[in-house]
Amino acid sequence: MCWAVMREGLEMLLKLERVAKAYGGPSSDRSVRVLEAIDLEIEAGESVAIVGPSGSGKSTLLHIMGGLDGPSSGAVFLNDRNIVGMQEKELAAVRNTEVGFVFQMHHLLPQCTVLENCLLPTLAASAPSDGEESVQRALRLLARVGLTERVHHRPGQLSGGECQRAAVVRALVNRPSLVLADEPTGSLDRASAEQLTELLAELNREEDVTVVVVTHSMELAQRMGRVLCFDGNELRPYSGTSAAA
Ligand SMILES: Nc1ncnc2c1ncn2[C@@H]1O[C@H](COP(=O)(O)OP(=O)(O)OP(=O)(O)O)[C@@H](O)[C@H]1O
C-alpha cells in the first residue's frame, strides 16, 4: 500500500507525487528499489525531520528533493515548478538559488577562508548578486552563528562544530526557500550536535526558511515541527514506535 503523507496546505513549497527510485535500472538484475510511490507535501516555513534505518533511502530522497538526483518516476514540484526533467542549466540555477544543502561532512574548501567559503554560492553565474550586500549578509549570518572571530580563518583552523556552522551559513547565503541537511550533526560531539540542532531550529523561524533534516538522532528530529519515518520503501508520520534510526 502507498501511504500519502499529505497536509491541508497553505503555501506549498515542495510537493512530491508518486516519486519512485530504483538504482541500476528496472530491468537490471542488480536493480535496487529504494523509493516506492512517495507522496509528500511540505509547506513554506515548515521544519521536517526524516528518520529511518541505514540504507532506507533518506539521502536518496533528500537528493531528489533538491534536484541533485532525479527519480526513476514521479514529479517533484519546488515552488510550483516540476524540477524533474528540467534542463541541467535550469536545474542548476534552481539548486543554486532556491536550495541550500548541508551535508554530514561540511565540504568547505580548505584553501578558502570561512567568509570566502560562505560566499561561494553567490559567485555562481546563475545567481548574480550584489557583492557587498552578499558580504554583509554572510557576515551577519556568521555573527548569528557565533563565528565573527573566525571569518578570516581557514576550515583547518576550526573545530568540527564551527565548520558545520559555517556550512549552514553557506547554505543560507543566497536566501534559499529550502534548506536540506543530510545528517548535519553526524560527525559532531554531543554538545556541538545540540548547538547545531538549536541553530537549525532557530534559523527555520528567524530566516523563514523551510528546513528538511535527515538524521539518526531522535533528539534532533524532535526539535523539528514534523517527523517522518521510513518504513520499508514508504514514508510515514513518526509515531514513536516506528523503526527509526
Ligand atoms: N548510486 C547507487 N547505486 C546503487 N545503489 C545505491 C546507490 N546509492 C544508494 N544506493 C542504495 O540505495 C539504498 C538507499 O541509500 P541511501 O543512501 O539513500 O540510504 P540512507 O537511508 O541515507 O542510509 P544512511 O542512513 O546509511 O545514510 C541503499 O541500499 C544503497 O545501497
Ligand SMILES: [Mg+2]
Ligand atoms: Mg544517508
